[in-house]
Amino acid sequence: xxxxxxxxxxxxxxxxxxxxxxxxxxxxxxxxxxxxxxxxxxxxxxxxxxxxxxxxxxxxxxxxxxxxxxxxxxxxxxxxxxxxxxxxxxxxxxxxxxxxxxxxxxxxxxxxxxxxxxxxxxxxxxxxxxxxxxxxxxxxxxxxxxxxxxxxxxxxxxxxxxxxxxxxxxxxxxxxxxxxxxxxxxxxxxxxxxxxxxxxxxxxxxxxxxxxxxxxxxxxxxxxxxxxxxxxxxxxxxxxxxxxxxxxxxxxxxxxxxxxxxxxxxxxxxxxxxxxxxxxxxxxxxxxxxxxxxxxxxxxxxxxxxxxxxxxxxxxxxxxxxxxxxxxxxxxxxxxxxxxxxxxxxxxxxxxxxxxxxxxxxxxxxxxxxxxxxxxxxxxxxxxxxxxxxxxxxxxxxxxxxxxxxxxxxxxxxxxxxxxxxxxxxxxxxxxxxxxxxxxxxxxxxxx
Ligand SMILES: *[C@@H]1O[C@H](CO)[C@@H](O)[C@H](O)[C@H]1NC(C)=O
Ligand SMILES: *[C@@H]1O[C@H](CO)[C@@H](O)[C@H](O)[C@H]1NC(C)=O
Ligand SMILES: *[C@@H]1O[C@H](CO)[C@@H](O)[C@H](O)[C@H]1NC(C)=O
Ligand SMILES: *[C@@H]1O[C@H](CO)[C@@H](O)[C@H](O)[C@H]1NC(C)=O
Ligand SMILES: *[C@@H]1O[C@H](CO)[C@@H](O)[C@H](O)[C@H]1NC(C)=O
Ligand SMILES: *[C@@H]1O[C@H](CO)[C@@H](O)[C@H](O)[C@H]1NC(C)=O
Numbered sequence: 001x002x003x004x005x006x007x008x009x010x011x012x013x014x015x016x017x018x019x020x021x022x023x024x025x026x027x028x029x030x031x032x033x034x035x036x037x038x039x040x041x042x043x044x045x046x047x048x049x050x051x052x053x054x055x056x057x058x059x060x061x062x063x064x065x066x067x068x069x070x071x072x073x074x075x076x077x078x079x080x081x082x083x084x085x086x087x088x089x090x091x092x093x094x095x096x097x098x099x100x101x102x103x104x105x106x107x108x109x110x111x112x113x114x115x116x117x118x119x120x121x122x123x124x125x126x127x128x129x130x131x132x133x134x135x136x137x138x139x140x141x142x143x144x145x146x147x148x149x150x151x152x153x154x155x156x157x158x159x160x161x162x163x164x165x166x167x168x169x170x171x172x173x174x175x176x177x178x179x180x181x182x183x184x185x186x187x188x189x190x191x192x193x194x195x196x197x198x199x200x201x202x203x204x205x206x207x208x209x210x211x212x213x214x215x216x217x218x219x220x221x222x223x224x225x226x227x228x229x230x231x232x233x234x235x236x237x238x239x240x241x242x243x244x245x246x247x248x249x250x251x252x253x254x255x256x257x258x259x260x261x262x263x264x265x266x267x268x269x270x271x272x273x274x275x276x277x278x279x280x281x282x283x284x285x286x287x288x289x290x291x292x293x294x295x296x297x298x299x300x301x302x303x304x305x306x307x308x309x310x311x312x313x314x315x316x317x318x319x320x321x322x323x324x325x326x327x328x329x330x331x332x333x334x335x336x337x338x339x340x341x342x343x344x345x346x347x348x349x350x351x352x353x354x355x356x357x358x359x360x361x362x363x364x365x366x367x368x369x370x371x372x373x374x375x376x377x378x379x380x381x382x383x384x385x386x387x388x389x390x391x392x393x394x395x396x397x398x399x400x401x402x403x404x405x406x407x408x409x410x411x412x413x414x415x416x417x418x419x420x421x422x423x424x425x426x427x428x429x430x431x432x433x434x435x436x437x438x439x440x441x442x443x444x445x446x447x448x
Contacts, residue, residue: 058214059203061204081262093137105155124159128143128144129145152183158175159172167224263416270314276312310357320359325345327349357400396433
């Protein structure tokens with residue numbers, strides 16, 4: 001592997017927390033010191049922001065207390081699957097007081113109800129371990145790794161949590177070179193293993209109940225008990241864990257769009273029951289009565305719209321697509337011709353300022369439910385002019401990526417997950433999070 005102290009990471013259970021979106025804003029101009037970057041492809045931008053789409057080998061990965069993966073690289077981190085890099089010290093200030101320790105080698109999130117460090121994040125830098133709870137360093141840390149995790153070496157490559165029953169006992173797997181140290185959280189016993197055939201992990205993540213080993217810009221899914229890698233691996237991390245417009249050349253678009261953990265931009269079902277799900281430059285389509293999903297570039301089917309649709313809803317045999325402050329209206333049959341006179345401004349057409357986050361119309365109805373931040377509005381589509389009324393606060397989520405409504409009710413999409421409600425009213429009034437479903441596996445039948 002290229003980095004001497006590569007890292008690891010670990011991750012948490014499918015946390016039953018709403019996945020609030022990261023702030024995509026922050027510019028960090030004052031980065032003074034640089035890490036040695038061995039990776040050939042890193043591009044240094046003027047203000048030293050890192051671009052994860054350049055094929056970075058991450059130092060460590062772990063989910064935070066809200067279930068959002070944090071990817072560490074040098075003195076930066078990436079929150080979630082898209083957005084810019086930020087300085088790690090803005091989130092974890094004390095790690096900065098130890099500059100000689102360089103970067104995070106490995107990280108994991110402890111999710112073990114009966115453990116005193118439940119819901120804490122562990123970071124490994126050289127020979128030290130830092131323990132954080134909601135960005136606050138626990139008293140007495142950093143400590144020596146050997147003190148907190150006896151039998152675990154310094155200069156780790158990666159770490160990942162493994163709860164029961166995925167492992168026989170609640171464990172943390174530590175990776176260093178080709179060796180694996182299976183650490184029993186309860187008894188502190190360490191069992192050294194080698195997983196034949198598995199690459200040396202430079203970071204590792206448990207996400208949505210699966211274990212992933214990252215190496216370079218590739219990853220493998222593995223069985224934490226045996227090290228077996230079911231399926232075709234390695235795969236390209238940028239295809240499944242990052243929102244990047246340029247994919248590897250041999251990327252299978254259908255497979256990538258089905259299995260990606262990156263949030264959807266917009267989703268709808270048209271009057272015939274055909275589903276469209278948009279993400280970045282592509283969309284997935286599934287026809288009523290047919291389980292086969294197809295993927296295409298958005299600009300091929302919906303001229304003028306290249307990427308990054310904010311919201312889509314179906315009404316009167318037309319797909320209404322919203323991007324920034326514009327509304328585009330396309331015939332829902334192929335070819336998707338655009339209606340004359342469009343795009344028009346969202347404000348003019350729906351009575352609300354764009355951009356918006358999500359929109360849906362329930363079957364046979366003519367009210368568009370428009371979601372913007374944590375507010376939802378009703379727009380009577382048969383009225384003229386249209387106005388946004390019934391401003392309600394959504395209690396459960398701060399930000400929603402996409403939503404759709406069909407005969408079974410409302411599905412609300414947040415990050416890699418979606419939630420089902422029997423009706424719009426139930427969704428708006430809900431105070432407790434319903435069962436969490438996985439977009440990739442439960443909606444698009446991705447096997448991994
Ligand atoms: C974080 O690190 C940068 C560069 O090393 C430094 O300029 C900045 O002051 C630090 N910020 C905090 C909050 O410590
Ligand atoms: C993995 O680590 C071992 C040392 O334990 C080393 O011999 C081997 O070359 C490494 N494999 C790769 C693919 O880097
Ligand atoms: C994608 O790749 C093409 C060709 O290599 C390049 O021109 C374009 O700028 C890249 N786009 C992004 C978003 O990196
Ligand atoms: C289902 O959809 C796929 C992809 O569009 C198509 O090739 C296939 O013929 C369809 N099957 C049926 C039974 O319509
Ligand atoms: C909706 O109500 C909130 C306060 O509950 C307010 O801040 C917001 O501006 C309202 N939206 C519109 C479009 O009036
Ligand atoms: C939603 O509908 C299902 C099936 O009709 C029912 O079992 C469930 O109790 C309903 N949920 C709520 C919160 O009303």
